[in-house]
Amino acid sequence: MNYYSLNNQSPKVTFGEAALRGQAPDKGLYFPEKVPTLPDGFIKNIKNLSKEEIGFTVMKPYVGDSLPTDVLQQIINETINFDFPLIPITDNISSLELFHGPTLAFKDVGARFMSRCLGYFNRNAYHHTTVLVATSGDTGGAVANGFLGVDGIDVVILYPSGKVSKIQELQLTTLGKNIKAIEVNGTFDDCQALVKQVFADKDLNNKLSLTSANSINVARWLPQQLYYFLAYQQWKHDEPPVICVPSGNFGNICAGVIANISGLPVKHFLAACNANDVVPTYMQTAKYEPKQAVATVSNAMDVGNPSNFIRIIELFHQQFDSLKSMFSSVSISDEITVDTIKRVYKEHNYTLDPHGAVAYYALEQYLKEEGKSLEKGIILETAHPVKFPDTVEEAIGTEVAIPEEVKYLLDQQKQSILMEPSFEALKEWLMNR
Ligand SMILES: *Cc1c(COP(=O)(O)O)cnc(C)c1O
Numbered sequence: 001m002n003y004y005s006l007n008n009q010s011p012k013v014t015f016g017e018a019a020l021r022g023q024a025p026d027k028g029l030y031f032p033e034k035v036p037t038l039p040d041g042f043i044k045n046i047k048n049l050s051k052e053e054i055g056f057t058v059m060k061p062y063v064g065d066s067l068p069t070d071v072l073q074q075i076i077n078e079t080i081n082f083d084f085p086l087i088p089i090t091d092n093i094s095s096l097e098l099f100h101g102p103t104l105a106f107k108d109v110g111a112r113f114m115s116r117c118l119g120y121f122n123r124n125a126y127h128h129t130t131v132l133v134a135t136s137g138d139t140g141g142a143v144a145n146g147f148l149g150v151d152g153i154d155v156v157i158l159y160p161s162g163k164v165s166k167i168q169e170l171q172l173t174t175l176g177k178n179i180k181a182i183e184v185n186g187t188f189d190d191c192q193a194l195v196k197q198v199f200a201d202k203d204l205n206n207k208l209s210l211t212s213a214n215s216i217n218v219a220r221w222l223p224q225q226l227y228y229f230l231a232y233q234q235w236k237h238d239e240p241p242v243i244c245v246p247s248g249n250f251g252n253i254c255a256g257v258i259a260n261i262s263g264l265p266v267k268h269f270l271a272a273c274n275a276n277d278v279v280p281t282y283m284q285t286a287k288y289e290p291k292q293a294v295a296t297v298s299n300a301m302d303v304g305n306p307s308n309f310i311r312i313i314e315l316f317h318q319q320f321d322s323l324k325s326m327f328s329s330v331s332i333s334d335e336i337t338v339d340t341i342k343r344v345y346k347e348h349n350y351t352l353d354p355h356g357a358v359a360y361y362a363l364e365q366y367l368k369e370e371g372k373s374l375e376k377g378i379i380l381e382t383a384h385p386v387k388f389p390d391t392v393e394e395a396i397g398t399e400v401a402i403p404e405e406v407k408y409l410l411d412q413q414k415q416s417i418l419m420e421p422s423f424e425a426l427k428e429w430l431m432n433r
Pocket of ligand 1: 105106107138139215246247248249250251252253300301355382383
């Protein structure tokens with residue numbers, strides 16, 4: 001399988017090259033030349049397959065010859081070695097819990113798959129590769145955890161001081177080894193701007209072999225398809241599900257769409273957004289107008305120009321009507337989000353995180369529309385509520401218990417490098433490390 005750039009100015013590359021580069025030289029996103037078709041009988045038989053078998057069958061055509069069979073299987077096994085339970089909340093809404101991985105957010109799957117791929121592709125490299133990433137919270141933890149101990153790779157994470165939750169900060173700053181956390185005295189936008197400057201700087205590129213762990217990387221984007229297959233494996237109804245995905249950069253839902261095109265049954269996709277409503281507006285007006293991101297309680301979705309949406313448009317061959325028949329998008333306010341956490345806890349004894357709550361309300365409204373009374377759906381619960389304790393505890397009026405998997409973090413010592421949001425300071429540190 002080869003990948004082309006959506007800007008059409010760069011040569012086609014293999015999966016391995018696309019994963020190492022991240023973005024094409026013409027700044028376009030890489031896209032598979034052809035969406036593979038699932039093998040005959042795969043969906044019919046899915047309930048009898050292990051999640052490792054599902055993972056291998058789905059990913060094999062995308063990876064092509066870039067990884068030997070046994071290496072791909074090993075990477076899959078390590079990527080999904082935790083649970084993905086589908087939990088019914090009401091008669092017609094179930095929650096696919098994607099927060100049982102090591103950092104309690106769905107980004108673990110993409111980060112684990114990508115880190116292991118890069119580790120393999122770099123196995124004979126003479127120089128270390130530096131992975132640079134800016135985070136507003138979840139990405140950094142997942143990337144750090146995924147790359148921890150991977151030979152030949154150093155990870156540098158930039159995060160905004162005081163703007164990530166306590167657990168998130170500990171996940172970024174306590175790993176040691178090949179992971180360094182830079183605590184920027186500024187905002188997430190400052191962190192992102194610094195990362196962009198680093199990638200554009202000649203001296204740094206000459207000295208370091210730099211790569212990004214951004215969500216546009218095909219090795220992060222494509223394995224997210226597995227959630228949708230694992231959800232379908234647990235689906236007990238005859239009609240396919242409506243799937244509602246809390247969306248920010250639109251990588252996760254775009255993986256669902258590609259899974260559907262390759263043969264996974266899905267009734268409809270609903271992208272649930274917070275106040276950052278570029279895509280909901282596009283679906284109304286057919287005009288795409290990026291905006292400045294605004295801060296919300298579901299902060300992992302505070303994105304004003306969702307990078308992966310262009311891939312969804314490509315998957316529908318730029319046909320707005322065919323996109324519209326399969327995909328819709330709505331914007332949900334913070335007030336409704338908090339109220340939904342409160343209400344679902346009270347009525348169904350289920351604790352949603354703010355991102356899951358955005359999806360829950362969106363799906364609930366969708367299923368109330370005329371003619372949809374028999375449809376049933378799934379929300380993707382993308383993070384554990386304990387990662388957003390301020391919002392969730394205020395809504396439900398009680399503490400969220402810290403899961404066993406992360407309790408150990410509370411005794412760890414934070415180690416970060418405090419820095420002003422200055423490119424000169426960062427450059428100096430990177431050059432002299
Ligand atoms: C990153 C993230 C999202 C948004 O996912 P995209 O693929 O960027 O649309 C939603 N919820 C949580 C908890 C996240 O960390």
